[in-house]
Amino acid sequence: MKTIYLYDGSFEGLLTAIYQSYYLKDKPDKIITEKIFQPNLLDQTYTIETDLEKSEKVYESIYRKISHKALRNVYHVYLSEEEEAATIIYQYLRLGWKIGASIESNLLDDRVMAVDKICLKVKKEKHWMLGLVRFQQLVGDFYYAVIEPKYNITGLISPHFLDRMGELNWMIHDKKRELASVCLDRQWVITDLDSNFSPQLDQSEKIYQSLWKEYFANLSIKERHNPKLQRKNMPAYYWNNLIEKQKDER
């Protein structure tokens, strides 16, 4: 019989679940979100009520007793939204509270490796998206971008765009998760946003889009044509929202 903790999918919920396991001196086999849980007669399940105070305690204990890097790693794994993410985090933290900051150099431990592997994927996509976000100018000098990343990285990329174009007002819309990061007057927040949201473009927008496409097409050297390399560097998964990869309407 397996013990399974169910949480609401929030980071706080996950940390509350970990708090509970320590409080009850219990060792759950799995921690997963209610959304993806599929009941099984043999499993013993507990539903965790998210508690901000408890989660705060766990949060603090991670960076005090393990390290800031461990906290960052854990958060990246959480954002991956992978099914095993919460369980992997739980096992990683158990080890962390046992051996402290040295967890970072414990590269060959399976629990550490599992975290590193997911972290790397999330960080890679984050870095990718810093380049692949495409803003479109809306009426009223507002810049709007649509993304559909594999992982929930909108919050990770927003500080970069705040620093870079904080003087402009902009929004990055994750249509897959129906959320958006909105920047107004040098401050950004994450908010819910329907995937049907489609604002009106500024007149000049189409001109620059067509200039960009022209540029993109002319920069390739025909003698070195290499679509395989292109796909390796820029997976086709992301092409949907790239201006330069849209067919011309003309």
Added chain:
Amino acid sequence: MDIQEKLKILADSAKYDVSCSSSGSNRKHKSGGIGSTAVSGICHSWTDDGRCISLLKILYTNDCVYDCAYCVNRITNDIPRASFTPKEVADLTINFYKRNYIEGLFLSSAITRNPDHTMEGLTEVVRILREDYRFNGYIHLKGIPGADELLIAKAGLYVDRMSVNIELPSSEGLKLLAPQKKKENILKPMGLINRKIIQTIDEKKQFKKVSSFVPAGQSTQLIVGATADHDYKILQLTEGLYHKFNLKRVYYSAYVPVVQHPKLPEMINPPTIREHRLYQADWLLRFYGFSAEELLTEAQPNFDHELDPKITWALRNIHLFPIEINRADYEMLLRIPGIGVKSAQRIIAARKLAPISYDGLKKIGVVLKRTKFFVTCQGKYYGGIDVKEGLIRQSLLYKPVKRSTPSWQSHQLSFFTDLMPYNHN
């Protein structure tokens, strides 16, 4: 001529410049302006040839007075000509930047009228961007050989990176293919930029407020395969440039046969494998502690197309191997084929806690199919064959037949595949 037409012509002419890097500068946003730079650089797209787009890479003009045989823009070539005004370039840059298409601008130019006139135009573009538009993103500017030193020094105050192209790896090559370009004219601005960079760094130690000068350093580019120069000569030149001028990067561009000329070699495809080997060797010089003399010799002046430069070095120095992974110092770890900078650092970190086994190496991310022939783990050798140059070479070159071929075909082929590795020698 409208902007779209100009962009088409001037992007097309700029595409043979290979540098695209936007790295080396780390600058936060400035109030009232737009833009920042990221120290690691950011790629924004990849063209159909698989190369990355980071900067808006265009020519200011392709209206050239020179007649370099290898170049599409030479005066005697019959192609459409176009020129931007400084403001047009600045507007394009800003509008592409706001849409996050690019990290910044990489502006180069043909020589219009004379070097000074050209350099003045380029400087005006970057001045508008920095002063009028308060653009704070990345700018890479070409230094024009033969332009007045004062002009180059002025431009250096606005840009992140400057580069003067070596073009061809030897003076003889220049004489033959680019008679109006002189080695001295190319090396002089390089020396100037280097002196200014060093001077600025010194001044920054003493004074609080010093304007930065080319903070991301300078780079250069040379064409591979348009002249008879062999790899050894190119690599020695590269090494000299890194040591003497503190260059950040040397770029290599496989010669693309864009024009026919009696003085140019005849070829169908650009020598991309050669270019690739040079980049690998370039990395070995910069990050792995190798010298040009170790990688190539007068007797063996070109790289092996089948095997990478590090493996070739290791095979030539097989008496140094196998190396015990748990004892070798960092410098030696870096010299083992299949181990990169990251893996070497991870090996050092991991073995402090416990000795590394063969399985552990795999977990670290080492490329075992290469590394296994050159190391021992806790005294044990996993290569499976004697540590002999010929044997290892054969094993590394052996490529099994892909299973995607129909079974009857692979049966027929299997007779030959056994012989495959021997054929390569």
